[in-house]
Amino acid sequence: MHISWKKLAIALAILPFVVVLAAWIGFFNVGASSGHWKITEWFLHFAMRSAVRTYALAVDVPEALPRHAIQPAAGHFARGCAICHGAPGEPRSPVVMRMLPQPPDLAGTVGEWSDAELFRIVKHGVRFTGMPAWPTQERDDEVWAMVAFLRELPSMDEAIYRDLAYGERLAPPAGAAGALRQALADCARCHGADGLGRGPAIPVLAGQSEAYLLESLRAYAEGARASGLMTMPATEAKPQFWPDLAKHFAALPTMHPGVGGDPALVRRGREIAEKGVKDAGVPACLGCHGRHDRSPLYPSIAGQPERYIEAQLGLFRAGKRGGTRFGHLMANAAKGLTDDDVRALAAYFSLSAAPSATGTR
């Protein structure tokens, strides 16, 4: 049969209308019950795996995964991921098993992906599957912590997982006081019932200024301070409880700082903290953070974990931390810091003693 170019062109011009008509009639079955055709399923997986592999080429993989930060990642996994992907001692529910596509049990499948590919999936999610993106695109450090946790997942037993993700669970009593207890228990999952933080990635809340804790909670809840890990608990705690939560942790006794560290590094950190770096425009840290009579909105950094301080200064330098009325002061101050300065400051402050509690305003 001979088809002229003219007829072919007409057929192509009509085709979109035919497709729209077919969709409008509703002939195509979008139900999940019957599953995909074999070829559709193969093609979708093929396309997904290829895209993840290709986009992962552009991911900058850190030298070592942040294993020190898997505890908060485990807490987040329990809250946001385990419902679909299961967890040690928590199999996927029958409801989830009828999703299309069915979310994989990660303990068995993370081995198929490289670190960069896992990062890509966790940060950006996967279209058409129900896999969401990370709550913020600003915090690659959190995504890497999750990748580090996922790497541990296959060999993790139930007891270790439950300890990482939940800590010692406080039983919530009933009533309004119960709701506050529940919010407190949620904080304690990562920050510890003693407020000292359950690991080197978690800030010490015990003895921190109440006004600062409140402002920070507000910044996380309103999304002004980007964090996938903190946004969920901050928005779940009702605003009416925020002042009580801040007051509770502010009143807890703070920890005595450790000793040791590289003396040269600590000395350099102390010098920057006391005098700043004049020609780099770095102010003296202690002028704001070291005074007993300082504004209660200036947090205490003394005695915070070294890795935490390092991470936060990195975020300030990258312009990714703030969200309060005072955040721009630190963004300005941290701009001139070098990597070595940051390490020295983290070493110094993690070992220095916290000044006593500040007044409130």
Next chain:
Amino acid sequence: MGQHFSLSAASLLLASGYPGARSVLEPAGEEAQQIAVLFWVMLSGGAVIWLGVVGLLLHSALFNRRRLAEKSASSIILWGGVVFPSVTLCALLAYALWLMPGLRPFAQASSAALRIEVTGRQFWWEVVYRPSQRPPVASANEIRLPVGERVELSLKSADVIHSFWIPPLGGKMDMIPGRTNRLSLMATKPGIFRGPCTEYCGTSHALMAFSAVAMEPEAFRSWLAAQAIPAEGAGASGGALFLRHGCGSCHFVAGTDARGLIGPDLSHLGSRVTVGAGILPNTEDAVARFIARPDLIKPGSRMPAFDMLPPDDIRAIAAWLRGLQ
């Protein structure tokens, strides 16, 4: 908006009349005096020659149109076109060269009793007085000098190229990162002068100036002695707010815990002619406005805005700073 605000701040100051002379033609220092004389000599010489040339032109065009003999034409060209310009230009050059040792008196400078170190920073001036045999005195954005005494200025820059010029006194001299340029000045009349930055140095270049105050030697010495000790109001209550909000991280105020080194020294802010590096009158209101929005008054300034502080706190801090005489 920011642009508009800063422009209006500057024009406000211009309109209100800056409290000081700024013209090279009203010299108040030895160096500027010589430059002014050189200018007038050059101007009058140039005027006389111009009149002579135009006169000759008119004369030959209107009154004396006959042809000259070849010989007399040649001699006019020789005397008027070669000999006269050569002699005149050589004389003027010799005069200008003769002035130079006086304008760049390096030899005398080393014997100056007072050395002032000025460092240009975006967008302000760090000033350190180094009197012989006495400890240095830090200040900012204002330079005071004794009338009738030679002062040596060491000019530096911490970031980009700035240029130092006090038109009625002398200059200008570039401030170049990594080197120290020397300038020697002697004021001959007391007065207040404006010194603008005269090398483009960034967004707020036009908002970077300082006040130069020439004082009678006795008044200068007692002023310098007063600057060397903490201001009287330094311990007062407004200072507590200054420290509470962390201002001492960047600013130094003698006699308090404020030991910051990266911003201007504020030890005697109240005694200065202007604030904000020569752009605002030294009033409580201007100081308060600067604290609240330095980014609007001086775009590109390193100081962050403090408009999130309670207005009463800002006002109390401004009043306290104004009181540091």
